[in-house]
Amino acid sequence: MSLNKMTLDTMVLGQEVDNSAWEVLLHDPKREEIWQAAIERREQINQFCKFAATWPRLAKSYLLMKSMTKLDMKAPKISYVDFFPHRDVLQATMSGQPINQVDEFILNEIPWGSQRIVDIKSPIDIKFKCERVIHIHYEYGNEKGWITSEDSWELKQNEGPVILTFIDGPVNMDCNYSTVIEQANSVGGIVFLPI
Amino acid sequence: MTDTLLPITDISKEGRLSYIDKYKVNVQLTLLQSMDSLEDDFATNDQFMNAFGSHDSAVDMIINLFLADGFNLEKAPARDLSLFSMPHYWLKYKTGGRLNTCVSYFGISEEVIDTELNGDPIDDHIEYLAEGLREFNQCVAPDMVGYWLMANKKLLNENGALNQFNLCYEDVEQKGSEGKKTRYKADACFRYLYLFLNIKPKLIDNGYIDAYENKYFVRGKNIPQYTSDQSEDHTKKKNVREVIRQIIDKIQEVDCECTVLQACLIRTMARKSLVDLYEFEPLYKREFGDKLKSLKQIQTACAEELI
Numbered sequence: 001m002s003l004n005k006m007t008l009d010t011m012v013l014g015q016e017v018d019n020s021a022w023e024v025l026l027h028d029p030k031r032e033e034i035w036q037a038a039i040e041r042r043e044q045i046n047q048f049c050k051f052a053a054t055w056p057r058l059a060k061s062y063l064l065m066k067s068m069t070k071l072d073m074k075a076p077k078i079s080y081v082d083f084f085p086h087r088d089v090l091q092a093t094m095s096g097q098p099i100n101q102v103d104e105f106i107l108n109e110i111p112w113g114s115q116r117i118v119d120i121k122s123p124i125d126i127k128f129k130c131e132r133v134i135h136i137h138y139e140y141g142n143e144k145g146w147i148t149s150e151d152s153w154e155l156k157q158n159e160g161p162v163i164l165t166f167i168d169g170p171v172n173m174d175c176n177y178s179t180v181i182e183q184a185n186s187v188g189g190i191v192f193l194p195i
Numbered sequence: 196m197t198d199t200l201l202p203i204t205d206i207s208k209e210g211r212l213s214y215i216d217k218y219k220v221n222v223q224l225t226l227l228q229s230m231d232s233l234e235d236d237f238a239t240n241d242q243f244m245n246a247f248g249s250h251d252s253a254v255d256m257i258i259n260l261f262l263a264d265g266f267n268l269e270k271a272p273a274r275d276l277s278l279f280s281m282p283h284y285w286l287k288y289k290t291g292g293r294l295n296t297c298v299s300y301f302g303i304s305e306e307v308i309d310t311e312l313n314g315d316p317i318d319d320h321i322e323y324l325a326e327g328l329r330e331f332n333q334c335v336a337p338d339m340v341g342y343w344l345m346a347n348k349k350l351l352n353e354n355g356a357l358n359q360f361n362l363c364y365e366d367v368e369q370k371g372s373e374g375k376k377t378r379y380k381a382d383a384c385f386r387y388l389y390l391f392l393n394i395k396p397k398l399i400d401n402g403y404i405d406a407y408e409n410k411y412f413v414r415g416k417n418i419p420q421y422t423s424d425q426s427e428d429h430t431k432k433k434n435v436r437e438v439i440r441q442i443i444d445k446i447q448e449v450d451c452e453c454t455v456l457q458a459c460l461i462r463t464m465a466r467k468s469l470v471d472l473y474e475f476e477p478l479y480k481r482e483f484g485d486k487l488k489s490l491k492q493i494q495t496a497c498a499e500e501l502i
Contacts, residue, residue, distance in 0.1 A: 005233040006283040012337045022325035032344045039337045052224040
């Protein structure tokens with residue numbers, strides 16, 4: 001037996017549920033993972049709420065992309081990194097952290113087959129790391145277009161959120177976004193949300 | 196965050212109509228996203244679907260509930276767009292709170308569950324702990340519950356009655372980021388014990404017990420130090436620390452009369468590093484560090500009585 005996601009969300013929000021729900025959670029050997037996943041789901045919902053409140057048109061595009069993400073077994077590992085890691089290295093050095101922990105911190109894996117909203121607190125440049133070149137569709141403000149994983153991207157607060165859709169597989173630039181996604185082997189997405 | 200979430204300022208029917216008129220797309224998107232995120236893949240008896248049908252029909256029905264004459268926003272858990280990110284609230288509202296259980300059990304009848312949960316006396320400690328956790332969760336950030344679950348893993352995995360101390364604990368307090376994790380686990384256990392042992396009536400009021408509770412038992416942001424968002428001056432900080440010292444003393448007094456379950460919880464909490472987390476003054480650091488350390492011995496007295 002297990003708790004459904006809505007009940008877990010009610011619990012994460014600190015709202016009233018029956019004792020029996022807590023007993024079910026405590027009896028579950030995976031209780032810590034279940035609870036952590038419920039916290040992360042709520043954090044993503046809260047992020048989307050902020051997104052939908054200010055940028056509904058882009059939030060709609062995000063939902064479209066979300067409905068079309070998929071994962072193929074052969075999807076290459078891809079991540080993005082902060083282009084200027086020296087700030088973190090400096091912080092790490094000052095706080096006595098080993099540098100290799102910083103590398104782990106700034107290397108963010110792109111979620112094939114799913115999507116994520118990431119807060120951006122200050123302008124940053126990001127670059128991508130991938131074992132082969134893949135196509136990336138971008139959308140922000142009234143702009144849409146394509147880049148590849150060999151390009152970098154400058155995230156600016158005043159440009160609002162940026163939706164990046166990562167596509168593994170052949171991309172025919174003459175087709176529209178939806179057709180490209182349909183024909184792709186794997187699709188994953190990230191929204192960088194300025195806060 | 197509230198300002199950016201389109202607050203609902205006019206709670207009258209006209210106010211709600213005008214809100215939907217202005218922000219219908221935002222509301223629809225929020226509802227769709229939250230329903231999608233909280234939908235279970237293999238639900239065989241989904242109460243939400245039974246009540247609202249498809250996601251599209253649910254969006255229309257929930258907006259209609261929000262606009263209905265009888266809807267009272269004062270009783271709702273939020274007064275901004277986030278109200279539409281809580282499909283479970285609308286399910287409860289629509290069914291008038293008549294949900295038999297908030298729990299979805301896949302492929303198992305509720306009758307069987309009742310027997311499993313209530314008919315097995317050997318798991319009484321889980322029942323007590325769950326009751327405590329329900330109360331704890333309402334007043335602390337969700338990560339604190341996560342830390343508590345981590346800290347009490349062995350106790351929670353224990354099957355059967357706790358009639359002897361066969362629980363093995365990690366005594367080493369670790370350094371670095373693991374050290375921080377250890378402290379937050381101890382902090383979560385300390386706060387849980389405060390409620391579980393009902394320490395408050397045993398304290399001598401220095402005028403700052405409420406300040407202590409407002410700091411550590413009011414939900415703030417889910418980020419370290421997991422306290423409520425309030426400012427405090429030097430005097431308040433100092434006096435709140437005095438309350439914490441009193442709590443440690445009261446937990447020590449529980450020592451000789453505690454149950455096995457209480458002893459397990461105290462032992463898990465007893466970490467010297469709490470004096471650093473709570474920023475004890477140098478004068479008290481050693482004394483209370485030693486007191487916390489001595490609480491680890493609580494197992495011996497109880498275990499000897501029981502064996």
